[in-house]
Amino acid sequence: MTYAIEISDLKKRYEGGFEALKGIDLKVEKGDFFALLGPNGAGKSTTIGVLCSLVNKTSGSVSIFGNDIDKDFAKAKQFLGVVPQEFNFNVFETVFNVVVTQAGFYGITRAVAEKRAEKYLKQLDLWDKKDSQSRMLSGGMKRRLMIARALIHEPEVLILDEPTAGVDIELRRSMWEFIKKLNEQGTTIILTTHYLEEAEQLCRNIAIISAGEIVENTSVKALLKTLNQETFILDLDSNLPDNWSLPGFNVAVSKDATTLEVEVVKGQSINAIFKALDDISINVVSMRNKSNRLEELFVKLIKG
Amino acid sequence: MKNSEIWVAFYTIIVREIRRFTRIWPQTLLPPAITMSLYFAIFGNLIGGRIGEMGGFSYMQYIVPGLIMMAVITNSYSNVSSSFFSAKFQHSVQELLVSPTPNWVILLGYTLGGVARGLCVGLIVTLLSLFFTHLALENLFLTILVVCLTAVMFSLGGFVNAIYARSFDDVSIVPTFILTPLTYLGGVFYSIDLLPDFWQSVSMLNPVLYMVNAFRYGILGVSDINVYWALVIVSVFIVVLFSFGLRLLNQGKGIRS
Numbered sequence: 001m002t003y004a005i006e007i008s009d010l011k012k013r014y015e016g017g018f019e020a021l022k023g024i025d026l027k028v029e030k031g032d033f034f035a036l037l038g039p040n041g042a043g044k045s046t047t048i049g050v051l052c053s054l055v056n057k058t059s060g061s062v063s064i065f066g067n068d069i070d071k072d073f074a075k076a077k078q079f080l081g082v083v084p085q086e087f088n089f090n091v092f093e094t095v096f097n098v099v100v101t102q103a104g105f106y107g108i109t110r111a112v113a114e115k116r117a118e119k120y121l122k123q124l125d126l127w128d129k130k131d132s133q134s135r136m137l138s139g140g141m142k143r144r145l146m147i148a149r150a151l152i153h154e155p156e157v158l159i160l161d162e163p164t165a166g167v168d169i170e171l172r173r174s175m176w177e178f179i180k181k182l183n184e185q186g187t188t189i190i191l192t193t194h195y196l197e198e199a200e201q202l203c204r205n206i207a208i209i210s211a212g213e214i215v216e217n218t219s220v221k222a223l224l225k226t227l228n229q230e231t232f233i234l235d236l237d238s239n240l241p242d243n244w245s246l247p248g249f250n251v252a253v254s255k256d257a258t259t260l261e262v263e264v265v266k267g268q269s270i271n272a273i274f275k276a277l278d279d280i281s282i283n284v285v286s287m288r289n290k291s292n293r294l295e296e297l298f299v300k301l302i303k304g
Numbered sequence: 305m306k307n308s309e310i311w312v313a314f315y316t317i318i319v320r321e322i323r324r325f326t327r328i329w330p331q332t333l334l335p336p337a338i339t340m341s342l343y344f345a346i347f348g349n350l351i352g353g354r355i356g357e358m359g360g361f362s363y364m365q366y367i368v369p370g371l372i373m374m375a376v377i378t379n380s381y382s383n384v385s386s387s388f389f390s391a392k393f394q395h396s397v398q399e400l401l402v403s404p405t406p407n408w409v410i411l412l413g414y415t416l417g418g419v420a421r422g423l424c425v426g427l428i429v430t431l432l433s434l435f436f437t438h439l440a441l442e443n444l445f446l447t448i449l450v451v452c453l454t455a456v457m458f459s460l461g462g463f464v465n466a467i468y469a470r471s472f473d474d475v476s477i478v479p480t481f482i483l484t485p486l487t488y489l490g491g492v493f494y495s496i497d498l499l500p501d502f503w504q505s506v507s508m509l510n511p512v513l514y515m516v517n518a519f520r521y522g523i524l525g526v527s528d529i530n531v532y533w534a535l536v537i538v539s540v541f542i543v544v545l546f547s548f549g550l551r552l553l554n555q556g557k558g559i560r561s
Contacts, residue, residue, distance in 0.1 A: 014561065046561075052402045055561045074305055074404035082402050088395035092327070104316025105403035107309020149399075 002066040004030045004079075004157050004188040005051065010060035012046050012212075020046040022212040023060065028205070030065075030156070033183045034190045035199040035220075037298060038209035044192045045085065047209070048161050052082045065156060078106065081155035083146045085162045091135035095126055098134050099149050106153040113152065120148040123178065140171045147175070151182075158182065160191040164198065176202060196295045200224070208301050215301050223297060231290035232270070234260040237283045246276050261290065305404050313405040314413050321417025325383055325424075332383070332421060333428060336375045340429045343371050344436040347493065359495050359526040364437045369520040370492030373454065375429045377487060377512065380422030380455040382479055384414050384462035389469045397559055407553040411463065411546065418459030419452065426451055439523060446531065447522030453538045454515045458483075460545035467552045467559070486512045491520075496528045511537055 005028040012021040021043045028034045038044050049055030050062060053073060062069045067076035089098045096117055103113030121127045124144040134145060143163060150158060164172045183189045193199055206223060208216040239257035250263040264270055277284060325332040352363030359366055391397035400410055469475045490512030496504050507513055518534035521527035
């Protein structure tokens with residue numbers, strides 16, 4: 001089977017001796033929506049850097065759609081579009097020229113590039129800014145410009161390194177809608193993010209990297225199943241009585257006695273909580289997870 | 305990449321480079337025009353009138369080829385060094401690095417961008433010089449060949465400088481402390497016949513002397529050195545600098561971690 005990305009025993013040691021990658025193995029299937037998660041300095045950006053030739057690997061092999069980067073990097077690069085974490089376009093160029101020039105580097109003629117630039121700039125709501133110097137754009141617009149630029153050669157794989165960092169909620173949502181559509185149309189998406197709820201909602205498969213090693217590589221569903229305990233927060237319509245207890249559960253009550261925090265072990269029914277509250281005529285107004293489920297697992301894995 | 309795609313990538317780099325230096329023309333095209341006009345007016349007209357003939361020509365006529373060459377050298381060099389270093393500095397060089405454009409095309413594209421600016425400035429200075437003196441053209445082919453090869457050589461030099469540069473200071477060190485002295489001592493303003501034997505021999509080690517004299521030979525038909533040696537030296541420098549620049553690019557020196 002040909003994978004979109006296949007990484008085997010990838011190592012990277014920087015000058016000075018820091019070992020950023022200690023022999024990672026990773027496979028991303030075609031059409032996947034894949035999350036690469038890890039704390040700062042774990043090796044995510046180094047891995048992406050190797051994939052797109054901004055970082056020289058020390059050893060190991062990397063294939064993009066079956067093309068080994070040591071044998072035919074030029075062909076491998078044709079399959080890849082990259083949206084980096086930092087803005088990296090010429091800030092004095094116009095928006096339109098940034099995108100069209102990038103197409104030229106992929107050997108796409110000006111006429112084709114201009115049509116595609118119009119298509120992607122319109123889809124990303126940047127068409128009315130096409131003649132503006134890119135330095136004049138807002139942070140969110142700059143991010144969208146980098147997405148348009150990465151798509152101009154219509155790659156099979158789109159890598160997004162922290163694409164929503166510093167982007168407001170509304171824009172983040174519209175950006176994800178756009179990326180989801182791309183994935184539905186067949187583009188393989190690989191993303192790194194610090195917003196774990198994004199990874200949980202969007203991605204099918206996930207790898208967690210910590211200190212240069214892959215500590216987990218599975219589907220998001222399978223990973224969430226391993227969660228042994230969840231903490232729920234319940235907002236109540238009236239105060240809990242003093243010394244109220246809930247047998248079988250660890251509970252914490254807020255100072256104003258209207259918010260209840262309950263730890264629920266895997267397999268334990270939460271009906272008992274509602275029944276106990278109903279018995280004392282207290283209604284639950286709302287209920288939510290204390291923290292994102294993936295976040296709880298993530299913290300455990302990187303500490304573990 | 306197919307050949308047609310490589311051609312598109314190459315063309316894209318050159319167009320971008322030309323667009324860059326024409327967009328900032330007050331920084332790139334105007335200053336050499338003003339500086340060289342002052343040279344023509346002060347050294348050529350005012351002082352040159354008292355110097356008399358040199359190499360059988362008026363002093364003004366004698367220095368014009370050297371000044372044109374000086375403008376070509378400094379502008380082709382600084383175009384590539386500042387453009388590539390800026391791309392490194394603001395990380396926009398990554399646009400090229402992530403693309404399938406071969407490294408030799410990147411090097412050639414930047415080099416020809418530098419050549420374009422060098423020739424553009426050379427043409428402006430030449431046209432300005434016509435307001436001050438009459439220029440004969442002894443050998444058109446040689447003149448064009450020498451100016452093009454010199455622009456290529458110094459563009460490649462600028463590229464190597466930019467690869468190693470870590471700050472904007474590093475980009476200006478070579479032009480200020482190496483290129484300018486070599487140019488001033490490279491026979492722009494005088495014939496090395498005026499120097500004592502020892503300093504004549506030392507001057508022969510200066511590569512700029514060969515280019516200035518070969519160019520002067522193309523225009524005026526006089527030279528302090530053998531023109532064919534000049535062509536050989538420039539060609540060797542081009543091969544060495546291109547190979548070195550390509551090697552640095554392949555290694556990712558200064559641009560890949």
